[in-house]
Amino acid sequence: MTAPSPSRPHTAVVIGASAGAVQALLATLPALPADFSLPILVVVHVPPDRDNALASLLQAKCALTVKEAEDKEPIAAGTIYFAPADYHLLVEAGGTLALSTDEPVNYSRPSIDVLLESAADAYGDGLVGLVLTGANHDGAAGLKAIHDAGGIAIVQDPTDAYAAVMPQAALDACPAATTMNLDAIASYLSSLGSA
Amino acid sequence: MAEAVEDLEIQLLLEALFQRYHYDFRHYARASIKRRLIQARIQLGFSTISSMQDRVLHDPAMLPRLLDYLTVQVSEMFRDPSYFRALREKVLPHLSTYPSLKVWIAGSSTGEEVYSLAILFKEEGLYDRTIFYATDINPEALAAAQAGVYALDRIRKFTENHQKSGGRSSLSDYYTAAYGRAVFDKSLKENVVFSDHSLVTDAVFAEMHLISCRNVMIYFDRPLQDRAIGLFRDSLARKGFLGLGSKESLRFSSHAKGFSEFVGGEKIYQRREA
Ligand SMILES: C[S@@+](CC[C@H](N)C(=O)[O-])C[C@H]1O[C@@H](n2cnc3c(N)ncnc32)[C@H](O)[C@@H]1O
Numbered sequence: 001m002t003a004p005s006p007s008r009p010h011t012a013v014v015i016g017a018s019a020g021a022v023q024a025l026l027a028t029l030p031a032l033p034a035d036f037s038l039p040i041l042v043v044v045h046v047p048p049d050r051d052n053a054l055a056s057l058l059q060a061k062c063a064l065t066v067k068e069a070e071d072k073e074p075i076a077a078g079t080i081y082f083a084p085a086d087y088h089l090l091v092e093a094g095g096t097l098a099l100s101t102d103e104p105v106n107y108s109r110p111s112i113d114v115l116l117e118s119a120a121d122a123y124g125d126g127l128v129g130l131v132l133t134g135a136n137h138d139g140a141a142g143l144k145a146i147h148d149a150g151g152i153a154i155v156q157d158p159t160d161a162y163a164a165v166m167p168q169a170a171l172d173a174c175p176a177a178t179t180m181n182l183d184a185i186a187s188y189l190s191s192l193g194s195a
Numbered sequence: 196m197a198e199a200v201e202d203l204e205i206q207l208l209l210e211a212l213f214q215r216y217h218y219d220f221r222h223y224a225r226a227s228i229k230r231r232l233i234q235a236r237i238q239l240g241f242s243t244i245s246s247m248q249d250r251v252l253h254d255p256a257m258l259p260r261l262l263d264y265l266t267v268q269v270s271e272m273f274r275d276p277s278y279f280r281a282l283r284e285k286v287l288p289h290l291s292t293y294p295s296l297k298v299w300i301a302g303s304s305t306g307e308e309v310y311s312l313a314i315l316f317k318e319e320g321l322y323d324r325t326i327f328y329a330t331d332i333n334p335e336a337l338a339a340a341q342a343g344v345y346a347l348d349r350i351r352k353f354t355e356n357h358q359k360s361g362g363r364s365s366l367s368d369y370y371t372a373a374y375g376r377a378v379f380d381k382s383l384k385e386n387v388v389f390s391d392h393s394l395v396t397d398a399v400f401a402e403m404h405l406i407s408c409r410n411v412m413i414y415f416d417r418p419l420q421d422r423a424i425g426l427f428r429d430s431l432a433r434k435g436f437l438g439l440g441s442k443e444s445l446r447f448s449s450h451a452k453g454f455s456e457f458v459g460g461e462k463i464y465q466r467r468e469a
Contacts, residue, residue, distance in 0.1 A: 071442050072420075
C-alpha cells in the first residue's frame with residue numbers, strides 16, 4: 001500500500017459509510033485538528049425516518065464544526081456536513097450544497113454514489129473520496145468517478161472493516177484505489193488539512 | 196474536457212426546451228438535473244445529449260419522455276406525518292373560522308399530497324367548504340393525480356403515515372382495493388381542480404388560505420426559489436398559510452419579511468401584513 005501523493009492541493013473530502021459507520025467515523029473524524037482546512041461531506045445510510053443523531057454525536061467529539069447539510073448552503077472550510085435522512089446530498093459546481101428527493105439509488109437515500117459523483121464533477125482532481133465499512137454496493141460507482149476525474153480514491157481495507165462488502169465492491173469497481181485501515185485513514189486525513 | 200462539453204450540451208438542451216416548448220428548467224439546481232439527464236441519455240439510447248436535443252426539437256412525442264426525467268415524481272401520502280399533524284392541530288383551527296376556503300397544492304405530482312389534504316380536511320370537517328387547486332407542470336403526473344390510483348404495496352406506508360399524522364379515521368375508508376391497486380374515493384376529488392401551472396413561468400392564483408408546496412423548491416436555484424415565494428405571497432389571502440418541505444425554508448429569501456414562522460419546525464409560515 002502506497003499513500004497517495006500528499007503534495008497536491010486538495011479542496012474537499014467526501015466519505016461514504018454504511019453498516020458499522022458510527023464506529024468507523026468515531027475512529028477517524030475526532031482525530032482531525034481544529035485547524036483542518038477542508039470541508040468534509042459525509043453520507044451514512046440511516047433509516048428514512050430517523051433524524052440524524054450522528055451529527056450531534058460527532059459534534060460532541062470533534063474539534064471541527066459538524067452539522068446536517070442544508071439545501072443551497074455554501075460549503076465552508078473545516079466543516080463536516082452530514083446528509084440528512086431521506087435526502088440525497090449533492091455538490092453544485094459553484095461550491096454549494098444541494099439536497100434532493102430523487103428516487104433512492106442503490107436502494108439508498110441518501111446515496112453515497114450521488115454525493116461522490118456530483119462531488120467528482122464539481123471538484124475534479126482536488127477531491128479525496130473514501131468508502132468505508134458497509135454491507136451493500138453503494139459508493140463503488142462514485143469512487144470510480146472520483147478516480148476518473150483525477151481525484152484520490154481511498155477504501156477502508158475490507159479486512160479492517162466491520163462489513164467488508166461495500167469497501168470490497170468499491171475496490172472491485174476502482175482497483176486503483178488505495179486501501180488503508182482506520183488508523184491510517186485518520187492520520188492521512190489529518191495530514192491533508194494542515195496545509 | 197469531455198465534462199465541459201457535456202455541461203455545455205445540457206445548457207443548450209435546457210435553452211432549446213424553453214424556446215421550443217416553454218418548459219423552463221434553466222434555473223433548476225443543476226447537479227440533480229445533470230444526473231437525471233445523463234440517465235435519460237443512457238436509458239433512451241442516445242450517445243450524446245446533443246443528439247437527444249435534436250430528437251426532442253423535431254419530435255414532440257419525445258417531450259413527455261424527457262419530462263419524466265426532468266421532473267421528479269417521488270411522493271407519498273402524509274409524507275412527513277408531523278407536517279400534517281401540525282396542519283391538523285395548529286392551522287386548521289384557524290381556517291375553520293372562514294365560511295369558505297381555498298387551498299393550493301403546488302407541485303402536486305401524482306396526487307398523494309392532494310388526497311392526504313383532502314382526507315385531513317374531511318376528518319376535520321372542513322372539506323365541504325374548501326376548493327383545492329392541484330397544479331403541476333408534468334401532464335402525466337396530473338393525469339395520475341386525477342385518477343387517484345396507487346399500487347397496493349404502497350398503502351402500508353401511507354396508512355402508517357396517516358396514523359402518525361393524527362388520523363381520526365382509517366385510511367381504508369377512503370379507497371377500494373382491486374387487482375393490486377388502491378382506488379381512492381371519488382368523493383375526495385369532488386372539490387379538487389387539477390391544472391397545469393408552472394411556478395417558473397405562470398402567474399398568481401387568487402386569495403388562497405393555504406398553499407402547500409413541498410419538495411418542489413428544493414429543485415430550484417436561489418433566484419427561482421425567490422420568484423416562487425413571491426408568487427406565493429401574492430397568491431395568499433390576508434394571514435394565509437404557506438407550508439414547505441421539511442428541508443426547505445424562507446430563510447434566504449428576499450420575501451422572508453413577508454412571512455412569519457407559524458410552526459417553525461414544520462416549515463409552516465403565515466403571511467405577515469404590513
Ligand atoms: C418531488 S415532487 C413533490 C411532490 C409532493 N409535493 C410531495 O412533496 O410529496 C416535485 C413536483 O414538482 C413538480 N414541478 C417541477 N417544477 C415545477 C414548476 N416549475 N411548477 C410546478 N410544479 C413543478 C414536478 O413535476 C413534481 O411533480
